[in-house]
Every structure is written in C-alpha cells, then in structure tokens.
Amino acid sequence: MNAEYADFLRDESRREGWAEAIVFPTSTQEVCEALAVARENRWAVTVQGGRTGITGGCVPSGGLILNCSRMNTIGPIDGERITVQPGAVLSDVRAALQGSGLFFPSDPTETSASIGGMVANNASGARSFKYGSARNWIDALEVVLTSGEVVRVERGVHIADGFSFQLGSFSGELPPIPHPAVKNAAGYFIQPNMDLLDLFIGAEGTLGMVTSITLRLLPEPSELTGLTAFFASESDALQFVRSLRAKTNPIAIEFFDCHTLELLLRMKNEVAAFAELPLLAPEYHTAVYFEYEGAVPNSLETLIEPALECWMAEGSQEIGALKHFRHAVPESINLLIAERKKVIPELTKLGTDMSVPDEQLENVMRMYHAGLADAGLEYVIFGHIGNNHLHVNILPRSMEEYELGKALYFNWARQVVDWGGSVSAEHGIGKLKTEFLELMLGRENLRKMEDLKHLFDPSNLLNPGNLFERKI
Numbered sequence: 366m367n368a369e370y371a372d373f374l375r376d377e378s379r380r381e382g383w384a385e386a387i388v389f390p391t392s393t394q395e396v397c398e399a400l401a402v403a404r405e406n407r408w409a410v411t412v413q414g415g416r417t418g419i420t421g422g423c424v425p426s427g428g429l430i431l432n433c434s435r436m437n438t439i440g441p442i443d444g445e446r447i448t449v450q451p452g453a454v455l456s457d458v459r460a461a462l463q464g465s466g467l468f469f470p471s472d473p474t475e476t477s478a479s480i481g482g483m484v485a486n487n488a489s490g491a492r493s494f495k496y497g498s499a500r501n502w503i504d505a506l507e508v509v510l511t512s513g514e515v516v517r518v519e520r521g522v523h524i525a526d527g528f529s530f531q532l533g534s535f536s537g538e539l540p541p542i543p544h545p546a547v548k549n550a551a552g553y554f555i556q557p558n559m560d561l562l563d564l565f566i567g568a569e570g571t572l573g574m575v576t577s578i579t580l581r582l583l584p585e586p587s588e589l590t591g592l593t594a595f596f597a598s599e600s601d602a603l604q605f606v607r608s609l610r611a612k613t614n615p616i617a618i619e620f621f622d623c624h625t626l627e628l629l630l631r632m633k634n635e636v637a638a639f640a641e642l643p644l645l646a647p648e649y650h651t652a653v654y655f656e657y658e659g660a661v662p663n664s665l666e667t668l669i670e671p672a673l674e675c676w677m678a679e680g681s682q683e684i685g686a687l688k689h690f691r692h693a694v695p696e697s698i699n700l701l702i703a704e705r706k707k708v709i710p711e712l713t714k715l716g717t718d719m720s721v722p723d724e725q726l727e728n729v730m731r732m733y734h735a736g737l738a739d740a741g742l743e744y745v746i747f748g749h750i751g752n753n754h755l756h757v758n759i760l761p762r763s764m765e766e767y768e769l770g771k772a773l774y775f776n777w778a779r780q781v782v783d784w785g786g787s788v789s790a791e792h793g794i795g796k797l798k799t800e801f802l803e804l805m806l807g808r809e810n811l812r813k814m815e816d817l818k819h820l821f822d823p824s825n826l827l828n829p830g831n832l833f834e835r836k837i
C-alpha cells in the first residue's frame with residue numbers, strides 16, 4: 366500500500382499493521398462491491414472508523430482496509446431519533462444536534478470516535494454511570510454481512526425466540542455465553558429473547574460491517590453542573606465515592622489518583638499545549654470529578670466536608686473546561702510514551718480496562734498499588750470509578766519494565782475474573798487482549814463464540830484477529 370496511507374495502519378494503541386489496499390466507500394452499495402472483491406480474492410477485510418480504538422481492533426493484518434471516513438452523512442432529526450452513516454464522528458453528530466434541544470447520551474471521552482466504531486465497541490465513558498453504554502441509545506442498524514447480504518435490524522422488531530434466531534437468510538442457535546454482572550464490553554452479548562441488533566453492538570466488527578445507525582436521543586437537561594473535589598488521601602476519596610453513589614444521583618463519577626495529578630502538573634509546567642490546565646496545589650492527593658443534571662443536591666454540603674477543595678462548573682462551556690482536564694490525562698500519557706518510543710520503538714503503554722463488583726473496589730485499588738510499587742513501575746490510575754472501572758496505565762521506561770508490567774497485568778486479570786469482574790469494561794478486546802477474553806470466558810465458551818462468527822463469516826474474512834487469536 367502506498368506510503369501516504371501509512372497512518373491507516375495504526376490506531377491509538379500504536380500497534381502497527383500492514384495491508385495490500387485501502388478503500389473509502391461512500392455508500393452501502395460500495396461496501397457490498399468492496400466485499401465482493403475481497404470474497405473473490407479471499408482477502409481479509411479490516412473495517413476502520415475514527416481509529417481512536419486502543420486495542421488494535423481496526424489495525425489490519427494484511428488484505429483490504431475498508432475505511433468509513435467518507436461514509437459520514439448525518440440525516441435530519443426525526444422526532445427523537447437521528448440516522449447516521451458509520452463514519453460520522455461524535456463531534457459532528459453533536460454539532461448537528463446543537464440547538465435542537467436533544468442530545469445523544471453516549472460519551473466516550475474521544476469525540477473523534479466514529480459512531481460505527483462506538484457501535485462496534487459498545488463504547489461507554491464518564492456518563493455511562495447514568496446512561497449505560499452506547500447499546501442503550503441505538504434503535505436500528507443496517508449491517509452488511511460478508512455474504513454481501515444487507516440486513517436491517519430494528520430494536521423491538523427483530524428478536525430471538527429464546528436462543529433461536531432468523532436474520533435475513535441466516536438462522537441458527539445463539540450460544541448461551543455467561544456475562545459478568547459488572548460493566549462489560551468483552552465478547553458477544555447474548556441473552557435469550559434478545560434484540561438481534563444487540564448481537565452486532567460490541568461484536569467489534571467480526572459479524573458484519575455496520576453501514577447505517579439510528580440513534581435514540583434525549584431532551585437536553587435544563588441544568589448541568591460539574592464538580593471536582595480534591596482529597597488529602599485516596600481512602601478519603603474512595604469513601605466519598607461510596608457516599609456519592611449511596612446518597613445522591615450523579616450522572617458521572619470519575620477518579621484521578623495521586624500519580625495522575627502529578628503527571629498533569631508536570632505536563633502543565635513542561636508542555637505548552639497543556640499550559641491552560643488549572644494549577645493543582647501540592648497537597649491535593651486524589652481527585653473525584655462528578656456531574657449532576659438539575660440542581661446540586663443539598664446533601665452534598667455535608668458529604669463534601671472531607672474534601673480540601675471543590676471546583677464547580679455550570680453549563681456546558683464551563684464543564685467543557687473541566688472535561689479538558691479529564692481528557693488531558695490520556696493525552697499526556699500518549700505524549701509521554703511517544704517520547705519514549707523515539708528511543709525504544711517497540712515500547713507501548715500498558716492500559717487496563719477492567720471492572721469489578723462493588724464490594725471489591727478497595728481490594729482492587731490495593732492490589733494495583735501494591736503490585737506496581739513492588740515492581741517499581743511508573744503508572745497512573747484514573748477513570749470511571751462510578752462503575753468500579755479504573756484504567757491503570759503502566760508507563761514502562763524499558764522493555765524489561767514492559768514485560769514486568771505485562772506479567773502483572775495478566776495476574777490482575779486472573780484475580781479480577783475470580784472476583785466476578787470483566788477484563789474489558791469499555792475498550793473491547795481487539796487484537797491485543799484475546800488471551801484475556803479466553804481467561805474470562807474459558808476455552809469452551811470462546812469456541813461457541815467462534816462457531817457463531819463462523820456462521821456469519823465462514824471464511825473468517827471480516828476483522829480477523831479481533832476477539833479470537835488469528836489462526837494463519
């Protein structure tokens with residue numbers, strides 16, 4: 366493939382792939398034509414959205430790249446729904462909704478994510494504490510299967526009969542796959558009598574390519590308040606999170622550990638692009654960001670007493686500034702790793718995405734800190750603590766540290782699975798976490814999932830290597 370397309374061989378995981386060709390279809394018809402060529406030549410097909418994924422899902426390993434960026438039409442608002450092509454990016458959908466009084470609740474931090482990618486990964490984000498994952502806001506999908514058949518699947522219309530299903534010319538039995546009772550984006554979503562569009566949501570593009578999406582919208586709340594509370598210790602912050610969840614009704618609860626705050630301070634001082642970040646006092650050890658629709662509850666006054674300070678922002682513009690603070694975390698990490706990669710090109714960060722049951726929150730934090738301190742690794746912990754879902758980002762300084770971090774991560778995954786948690790709460794499995802999926806589901810359940818993939822895609826043409834280890 367021509368070198369001018371080199372960027373299309375990567376996503377935000379920084380994994381690098383290879384491909385013979387790339388196409389930029391603009392319509393479902395063109396997708397069908399590209400798939401026909403791939404079928405004829407037995408080329409693997411890798412679908413790409415905004416390439417903001419962090420598990421290598423859209424990184425090709427040979428064959429054809431089907432890039433959705435020119436399939437980005439956003440239809441008119443129809444009641445409380447809007448239909449978009451998969452390459453429409455979140456920021457453009459938000460812009461199209463501006464002034465309508467409606468909003469799309471799904472909110473992965475990265476607004477250059479495409480809606481197709483959000484569907485494929487069942488994306489979440491801060492507000493999934495109240496609104497759940499993207500799945501809850503998708504009413505209909507058009508999907509092109511590798512056979513070339515185009516199916517339209519609507520919520521409430523196309524439903525499995527127990528585990529039996531019929532979709533276009535496909536029919537069969539869905540395998541009962543267990544799901545942990547926590548926030549989860551690992552593997553196929555299968556339930557008896559399920560809406561069949563839920564099968565494609567979170568399937569990471571392994572069952573079909575999504576070519577049209579109807580989103581469900583909500584009336585915008587009249588009032589929105591975002592708060593960031595700073596604490597002198599992590600245990601004060603965790604206690605505060607428990608009180609917030611028990612006694613108030615926030616839409617988001619996000620966490621920043623002491624190393625995350627240190628990193629932000631360092632970036633503010635050293636990198637011009639981060640100069641606008643607010644100044645953090647040295648005694649601020651841990652922070653919790655939370656958001657309310659409507660008035661801030663009166664009970665907060667007492668709950669917030671253990672905090673050293675609390676910033677408050679009203680309206681979407683001021684909240685935008687606080688969100689910039691949140692978004693600066695992964696951006697700072699990527700910048701730091703990019704610098705280290707200049708010296709050691711094979712180096713990448715190790716980012717976890719695991720969730721645990723409520724009662725294990727303090728235990729999982731203890732496990733992360735103790736393991737990392739013992740190993741002497743540099744790291745930050747941040748993320749969606751409302752759902753007991755934190756991202757540990759290990760920042761290796763050498764390949765030895767990378768290997769050390771990897772081993773630690775695998776041991777944590779084993780413990781998280783034992784506790785009834787998930788190895789991926791929102792980023793998906795992609796090509797980087799297939800062994801974690803096997804750890805969570807067991808070989809037999811994974812084989813059942815593979816049988817289902819085989820039913821839809823017998824030649825394993827679509828997104829090979831995602832979810833299942835690729836067999837060459």
Ligand SMILES: Cc1cc2nc3c(=O)[nH]c(=O)nc-3n(C[C@H](O)[C@H](O)[C@H](O)COP(=O)(O)OP(=O)(O)OC[C@H]3O[C@@H](n4cnc5c(N)ncnc54)[C@H](O)[C@@H]3O)c2cc1C
Pocket residue numbers: 376377411412413414415416417418419421422423433451452472473474475477478479480481482483484485486487488489490491569570571573574575576695696791792795828831
């Ligand atoms: C700074 C940063 C912060 C992030 N924060 C969050 C967060 O808070 N929550 C969260 O959930 N995610 C987060 N992400 C991850 C990422 O933004 C999401 O996974 C997003 O949904 C990926 O969308 P994309 O369009 O970039 O997909 P891509 O990366 O292009 O692809 C992701 C997967 O979707 C498949 N795919 C894409 N389009 C289609 C289609 N039309 N049909 C079938 N399959 C398709 C691809 O093959 C691939 O497997 C973050 C990423 C970054 C860089």
